[in-house]
Amino acid sequence: MLDGFLSTIGELWSQSGFANMTWQSGLMILISFVFMFLAIKKGFEPLLLLPIAFGMLLTNLPGAEMYHPELFDISGGKELDFAKILHEGGLLDLLYLGVKLQIYPPLIFLGIGCMTDFGPLIANPKSFLLGAAAQAGIFLTFIGAAAMGFTAQEAGSIAIIGGADGPTAIYVSSRLLAAGASPDGVAFEIDVGNIALAAYTYMALVPIIQPPIMKLLTTEKERKIVMTQLREVSKTEKIIFPIVVTIVISLLIPSAAPLVGMLMLGNLFKESGVVDRLCKTAQNELMNIITIFLGISVGATTTAANIINAKFLMVLGLGVVAFCVGTASGVLFGKIMCWATKGKVNPLIGSAGVSAVPMAARVSQKVGAQYNPSNFLLMHALGPNVAGVIGSAVAAGVLLSIVPV
Amino acid sequence: MLMDWSYVFTVVLTGMVVVFLGLVLLIAAITIMGKIFEALRASKKDEKPAPAAKPAPAPAPKPPVVSSLADDDEVIAVIAAAVAAMAEADGTVYAIKSVKRSAPRRNAWGAAARSEMTSSF
Structure with a gap:
């Protein structure tokens, strides 16, 4: 009886996560703790970082098998087998379909x-x-x-991180990397999870990454510039705006239509004032549900094999470069506008051009207020900030149009 | 396998040009829309005095002056009440000799809201 008991215990132990824990899984679990700390204690984008971190924890627990990467394996020219995913997949596999099929970002x-x-x-x-x-x-x-040897599809997916817009990064990378290999037959070494993780990490770090660049590229005199109050905008103008933007952008770059179209539909809900219920649902319940699904399924893709490799380190490195260059070019263009308007534009609002609404605009306000406490740049920075959302959706459309898949 | 550099620079150049072109088109569209609405607003303002030319049934009172005086009186009463409360607390007698409006400043609620909006990091 004792032998039976011991062998059963031995079997249970060998099946347990403790016995199957590798150093890679352990490291990923530790990283998930760091993310949870940043979300809970530091308040860095907690709405996304917390579900991502927990998804990361779940997927790296040996034996739990919450997510099955093999179901999404399309290497060697294989096609995605949806029937198999529906029959054999678990909760996280089904939720991940929303990422894979680009459903979550437009919503x-x-x-x-x-x-x-x-x-x-x-x-x-x-x-x-x-x-x-x-x-x-x-x-x-x-x-x-x-230059680092990535394929055009991988390079486009990494570059879009510079747009500082998580949903756009997921949308572009899931489409560019959907085939699993480039048209020349070179297998991709990164996936949507890599891109999403890097994009959301940097978005959460906007308040840390941007201020040093903003201060480096501007003079104290420029940072103190007080901008004149904006004119009042009528309700009719606000109603016409989403319609005009949708038509102009969708006609120019049709592949940007899903993102820009849904963004503008939501805005039309808001500004028309006649579909209050839809507007409330879209910005609260629907948004919250999609955020949970997106966060946890992106977190689930961060398996140790997927993350602990040199390619992901390269993605992280290039992602931060993309982010810094985006911030710098916004500030430098702000300087040009400052010069052209003879000092009427504070260049600090330029950094808000990298989407990340409203965090980037808040950073402009905060840095401006450090040098002139009575300066109120927030509303001025929100202009480039929301323009950045449209700009990154346009850039996404351009990448999808010119990079072959 | 390295990408063909001419292709890389084509992507970069095309991308930047198309993004700027798209957003410049939007600037043009929004500016034109703004101008149309400014013109409409201006024409509406010009039209407004016309009905006033009709004979008015009764002489209109002067609400702005009255309300502004009433506002000032209320403000002075509030200031006096605050000073009286302070005087009662520390046992000193104060006399209010004049009340002057200071230069317009951003209001305290606005400042508090701004600080709350940006104090999370």
């Missing part, structure tokens, strides 16, 4: 549209230029990724 954009006031941008349309300039980070990082 998140719908909610963002419901929450965004484009008034500062309509009052000062020149802010669009700052939103465009900050996208330089995306395209310059494409060069860096190409």
Whole structure:
């Protein structure tokens, strides 16, 4: 009886996660703790970072098998077997389909549209230029990724991190990397999970990454510039704006239509004032549900094999470069606008051109207030900030149009 | 396998140009829209005095002056009450000799909201 008991205990032990724990899984679990700490204690993007961190913990617990990467393996020209995923997949596999099929990002954009006031941008349309300039980070990082030997599809996916927009990064990378290999047959070494993790990490770190660059590139005199109050924008203008943006951008870059269209639909819900219930649902319940699904399924893709490798370190390195270059080019373009308007534009609002709404605008306000406490840059920075959302969606559309899949 | 550099620079150049082009088109569209609405607002303002030309049934009172005086009186009463409360607390008698409006400043609620909005990091 004792032998039977001992052998059963031995079997249970050998099946347990403790016995199957590898150093890679252990390290990933520790990283998930760090993310949880940053979300809970430091308040860095907790709405996303916390579910991502917990998804990371779940997927790296040996034996738990919450997520099955093999179901999504499309290497060697295999096609995604949806029937197999539905029959054999678990909760996290099914939730991950929303990422894989690019369902979550446009729905998140719908909610963002419901929450965004484009008034500062309509009052000062020149802010669009700052939103465009900050996208330089995306395209310059494409060069860096190409130099490091990534394929065009991988380089496009890494570069979009510079847009500082999580849903856009997921949307672009899930489409560019969908085939599992480039048209030349080179297998991809990174996946959507890598890109999403890097993008959300840097978005959470906006308040740490941006201020040193902003201070380095501006003079104290420029940081103290007080901008004149924006004009009042009528309700009709706010209603027409989403319709105009959708038509102009979708006609110019059709592949940007899913993101820009949903963003503007949400904004039309808000500004029309006639579908209050839909607006509330899109910006609260729907947004929260999608955020949970997105966060946990992105976290689930961060298996040790996927993350602890040299390629992911390269993604992290290039991601931070993309982010810094985007911030710097926004600030430098702000300086050009400051010079062109004879000192009427504070260059600090340029850094807000890298989406990350409203965090980047808050950083502009905070840095400006450090040098002139009575300065109120927040509304001025929100213009380039929301222009950055549109700009990164346009940049995403351009990448999807010109990079072959 | 390294990408062809001419392709890389084509992507970069095309990308930046198209992003700027798209957003410049939006600037043009939004600016034109703004101008149209400014013009409409201006024409509405010009039209407004016309009905006033009709004979008015009764002489209109002067609400702005009255309300502003009433506002001032209320403000002075509030200031006097605050001073009286302070005087009662420390047992000193104060006389209010004049009340002057200071230069307009951002209000305290606005400042508090701004600080709350940006104090999370």
